[in-house]
Amino acid sequence: MPVNTVAYEILFEFMNDTQDALILTGPSGRSVMVESGQDVALVLTAGLTYQYVLKQTTQPRKAQLSVRAWDDLQCRASSVLAGTSSCGSAWPGSGITVTTGRS
Numbered sequence: 001m002p003v004n005t006v007a008y009e010i011l012f013e014f015m016n017d018t019q020d021a022l023i024l025t026g027p028s029g030r031s032v033m034v035e036s037g038q039d040v041a042l043v044l045t046a047g048l049t050y051q052y053v054l055k056q057t058t059q060p061r062k063a064q065l066s067v068r069a070w071d072d073l074q075c076r077a078s079s080v081l082a083g084t085s086s087c088g089s090a091w092p093g094s095g096i097t098v099t100t101g102r103s
Contacts, residue, residue: 011072012042018056018077025053033057034077046070054080 016022016034024040025031027050035038044067050064052065054077063080067073 008046009043010046010069012043012044012050012067012069013072013074014040014077015074016040016077018081021057023055024059025055027051027103038058044069056081 014024014034015038016038019036021036022034023031024034026042028052032040047070048070049066050092053062054065057064061081063083065075065080
């Protein structure tokens with residue numbers, strides 16, 4: 001069976017459905033503030049693993065995300081901060097692993 005060896009991009013859409021502003025820090029160390037009700041779309045290379053840190057601005061809570069996907073993903077901040085990520089994909093080996101804690 002032929003295998004696709006060409007790298008392609010997928011979209012990781014992060015939705016802040018909380019009342020707080022959040023700070024999302026990516027693998028490069030760059031951060032973006034995501035206000036309540038805002039979405040951020042990140043373009044990732046399919047199949048690669050990316051590490052992100054999500055921090056609340058008003059509480060000492062944070063979550064570490066390990067993201068690996070083969071197709072587009074959507075993720076809600078409330079589920080990530082609760083440690084019960086509802087992010088996922090139909091593809092085996094895809095999805096998000098979340099570790100939560102205090103800053």
